[in-house]
Amino acid sequence: MNSSPTTPTPSSHPRLLTGIAPIAASYDVILSDIWGVVHNGREHFAAAVDALRRFRAAGSTVILLTNAPRPSPPVLRQLEGLHVPRDCFDDIVTSGDVTLNFIAEHGLKPLHHIGPPRDLALFDILERDTGVRPPLVPLEQAAYVVCTGLFDDAEQPSDYDARLEIMRQHKVEMICANPDIIVHVGDHEVWCSGALAQRYEQNYGGKVLQAGKPFAPIYERALQLAQVKRDTPIDRTRVLAIGDGIGTDVKGAQGEGLDVIFVTSGIHRDDLHNGQRDPRGHVPDQAVLAALLRQHQVEPLASMSQLIW
Structure with a gap:
């Protein structure tokens, strides 16, 4: 879909998805944020785990991409402690790495x-x-x-x-x-x-x-790892990033010429979901969403309240 990291012109009517299945076949590599997408630091999100598993079952390579300041081994242990199953991703790249x-x-x-x-x-x-x-x-x-x-x-x-x-x-x-x-x-x-x-x-x-998102080194490392996993050159038009941070996940992915899904129930939830305690599954305020995207001059492929198949 996206082919070059051009400066986007945000739409006044951002695209919303209720599930990621309709676009899944367009991508070979998934770069998924962790905190705010897969878990909230206290518990994992079952719907997100299910979606990542389905991506892998369809042949996609899933790389978890996180700004955690620790190297991969302790982050993997944290995921185990939150009962994030190892079969929902292929590997992980951290800002600490x-x-x-x-x-x-x-x-x-x-x-x-x-x-x-x-x-x-x-x-x-x-x-x-x-x-x-x-x-x-x-x-x-x-x-x-x-x-x-x-x-x-x-x-x-x-x-x-x-x-x-x-x-x-x-x-x-x-x-x-x-x-x-x-x-x-x-x-x-x-x-x-x-x-x-x-x-x-x-x-x-x-x-x-x-070291981390939205800057290039962490994306370069993740795409190199995906290439090793797939044993074939990576076509960036078939890479999908997923994240809840406009200034990190969305900005970083677009800077690398990648399509990106913005998860609205994460770090920006208070603005987009009127302070709901658990906004997953609820439609974000579309006027606020459009204004937020304009403010940051980003245009994700689509937005979702949560990662769900």
Whole structure:
């Protein structure tokens, strides 16, 4: 369907789908977001799992594509804990996987980590896979910073202004392991490392290297993996992305020339579904949807309240 990453002109009447089956045969590769599409951090969505299984049964390759700042192994364990069955996808690419590549390119330069202790697994996996473990040092001694999130889910991005000022003074580059600004954990909103990266760029003029969606490296890795899985070159006109983030999933897919389905019950649910507690299966406010797409200058192939066959 889409053949080139041109700037779209959003329609005043966005296309809505109640199920993805009518377009499924047009695609060989599915790049599906996880959080907000497959689960909400507390439970998995059975309809989404069923749809992904049906894609695979029809011969499509399903790659889960997530801005999780951790490498694939701990994300796979999280999916197991949420009872997401392994047979609904072929493989997974995380923003953390791309971050490992960025860190490896910096060699043994000392770095400072901003993020919760659970994300230190990033460096364990780097050492296991490459034999390299850059020293973790205080901020004032760091050659660069790896940001995987805020230390505490209750914190605000403004709580980090003192650190960002030190980084500005030392001209320190930030590797942002998760470009998401905010995520829903159940019914709660939690700030992500993308919020700190945005603040560092906009308020402090800092340099940021982004690992995940909407930036190209994570798509390149996912499409390379799909090509290996299928043992054939990938035709981008037969790749479908699915996600709930306009600024990440939709913008990123269109930047890569891919068709994309926008799931409205995820991160934008309060705007599009009038604050419904569980908006899955409910039609989004079409006027608000059209305005939101115009605001971001994106035009998904279609929108759905949830991923369902």
